[in-house]
Amino acid sequence: MSDIFRNYDKNKNNTIELTYRDMLIHQKMELSILGISIINSKSYRYNIWDIINKLDEIVDDSDPDTDLPQIIHCYQTAESIRLNYLQPNMMIKNIEIKSLFTSQEWNDVPLQFKNLYNTTLDKLYSHIIYWDWFLLIGFIHDLGKVMLLPEFGNLPQYMVVGDTFPLGNKLDKNYVFYNKNYHANNPDLNLNIYMDNCGFDNVIFSWGHDEYLARTLHINKTYLPPEALYIIRYHSFYSWHTPANGVMGYKHLANYKDWYMLPLLKCFQKADLYSKTPNISDNSHIKSIYDDLIHKYIPQKMLRMSSCFFIS
Numbered sequence: 001m002s003d004i005f006r007n008y009d010k011n012k013n014n015t016i017e018l019t020y021r022d023m024l025i026h027q028k029m030e031l032s033i034l035g036i037s038i039i040n041s042k043s044y045r046y047n048i049w050d051i052i053n054k055l056d057e058i059v060d061d062s063d064p065d066t067d068l069p070q071i072i073h074c075y076q077t078a079e080s081i082r083l084n085y086l087q088p089n090m091m092i093k094n095i096e097i098k099s100l101f102t103s104q105e106w107n108d109v110p111l112q113f114k115n116l117y118n119t120t121l122d123k124l125y126s127h128i129i130y131w132d133w134f135l136l137i138g139f140i141h142d143l144g145k146v147m148l149l150p151e152f153g154n155l156p157q158y159m160v161v162g163d164t165f166p167l168g169n170k171l172d173k174n175y176v177f178y179n180k181n182y183h184a185n186n187p188d189l190n191l192n193i194y195m196d197n198c199g200f201d202n203v204i205f206s207w208g209h210d211e212y213l214a215r216t217l218h219i220n221k222t223y224l225p226p227e228a229l230y231i232i233r234y235h236s237f238y239s240w241h242t243p244a245n246g247v248m249g250y251k252h253l254a255n256y257k258d259w260y261m262l263p264l265l266k267c268f269q270k271a272d273l274y275s276k277t278p279n280i281s282d283n284s285h286i287k288s289i290y291d292d293l294i295h296k297y298i299p300q301k302m303l304r305m306s307s308c309f310f311i312s
């Protein structure tokens, strides 16, 4: 089934490739560091429903699988999580972790972590009882794409969407359009500055909607668990969690936490990807479904958010 998604050969008018080309040329460590500093400094309060409704104005130029408004994609991702992973009582289904990997990916997992994964989701994450937050992050995971809009920075697509990658590290061969060599003159994609197994949380990533929303939720002190913020932060890190060639990239940077969280990223990715089907749901009842979850996890349904005016 995955073969019918993320097929970059169907490249809408070359827009996708141009977005990735610009990303590989222009993403720099200094821009990501600037973005982080902006989020940690100046922000304004917004009602989260106003932000969610703004997603209606956005289409993702890097995505070969959908031209739908983002709000429909968010709703479909959440409902896919409900259908595939959750029981009616909001506990996780006892799914074999190995089943989340392709056979090629599984062969690439070090023995230590094959042993860790020799169980089911409910047992590996037995400290989590209720998983209703998983639905909510399906619904809000792409909110960071508001950086495309004038009031949140008017950033170009290449600074907001697409697969993320570490900066200060050589680009992995499994990255989209690696063979076009667009990264050849980007110094931040031709270095190796990190210690082995330093952990992704200690790596500077390309700037995008993952990083923006994860950091925004972090400073807002929501009631979302750390697993939720981790999934949001790395959901576009395809080189690691869902490599096109079946060989996981950046393994040398991963620490125990990253391996422990990997099955969650794989669950989320399947819901994020396979929900991009063109059957548009009626969205008039979406608000009533998710309003209670927002109320539970995001105090007063308000978020302090920053405008990322840092690209000329």
Ligand SMILES: [Fe+2]
Pocket: 141, 142, 209, 235, 236
């Ligand atoms: Fe996303």
Ligand SMILES: [Fe+2]
Pocket: 073, 077, 141, 142, 272
């Ligand atoms: Fe998404």
